[in-house]
Amino acid sequence: MEQTIQDYGLNHFAYVSFPSGAEADAPLVLTTYPDSWVERYGENRYDRIDPVIARAVGTMLPFAWTIESFKDPLTRKQKAFLEEAAEAGIRRGLTIPIHDRQGKASSLTLTEFGIEPDFQRCIDRHQHALHLIALHLHAKLRQDDHPEPRTRPSLTPREIDCLQWAAKGKSASDIADIMRISRRTVVFHTENAKQKFGVATLSQAIARGLMHDIIIFA
CATH class of the missing domain: 1.10.10.10 (Winged helix-like DNA-binding domain superfamily/Winged helix DNA-binding domain)
Known part of the structure; x- marks a missing residue:
């Protein structure tokens, strides 16, 4: 996945998938974010207050965001989280929500860390391809989690x-x-x-x- 997004001129992604019907469990996270931020995020269970995650769970459509784009109403903890994310170098991103028939909510986020001048151009140019990549990643992980018959469907x-x-x-x-x-x-x-x-x-x-x-x- 890291190599795939690099081919599109991007460097950082985070795939997050929540267990079905088990809200107390920590989500599965696959990411290229810096280790220091990943550890801080996990230790503090920021997934519970992250506005990006909250929006991804509630929509089917991809959305672009910046730290400044999240308006009130935000809780005090959410505002503190966004300030901390900004200090860590997170500037903006594109999030692709994924909702499957098993009730699993997931998302793939492509993120700018620090200053990446070509980030928005890459997102604008390749958004459709990135959406398909997100679906492919999710389908592959679901297949590994719940193997399906290997029979290749016969399409005309x-x-x-x-x-x-x-x-x-x-x-x-x-x-x-x-x-x-x-x-x-x-x-x-x-x-x-x-x-x-x-x-x-x-x-x-x-x-x-x-x-x-x-x-x-x-």
């Missing part, structure tokens, strides 16, 4: 093509124009692909397709 060429174009950020209407078929047919193929993967959303189908090497992410 049209289903694969539709997922491939969707992975590149194309809408159903765009795909219809590219493939010279109706939008209804595109939806038909993507719905079939979702059913074969046993998932609820197109993004999850794309993540499964990437995991099984059925579609190629480029």
Whole structure:
């Protein structure tokens, strides 16, 4: 994961996943943040007051943030936490929430530490790709946690093509124009692909397709 984000010109990430139905348990955290900050964050259970985490749990859409963007109402502890984060060098980030059908809430955050002049440009340029990377990471970790049958789903060429174009950020209407078929047919193929993967959303189908090497992410 570290090598992957470096290929996009980024240096720091934090993947956080909370246990289903076990709010008292510490979350799983995978990160490239400095050890000193990770230890301080864990010892103080800052995940319980972190405004970024709170927002990620409550939304499905990726969001960009800065330390200054979090407005009242904030608790005294949250304000102190943000001041401490700023002192540690955390400036801004992009957070991608992930909610799966098992009720597990997770998020991937790409963060600027200190001053990284190209950070915002990299985020703006690669946000769609980073969203897919987050879904792929989460799907892989869930697969390791709860192994699924290794049988490779059998998708038709049209289903694969539709997922491939969707992975590149194309809408159903765009795909219809590219493939010279109706939008209804595109939806038909993507719905079939979702059913074969046993998932609820197109993004999850794309993540499964990437995991099984059925579609190629480029």
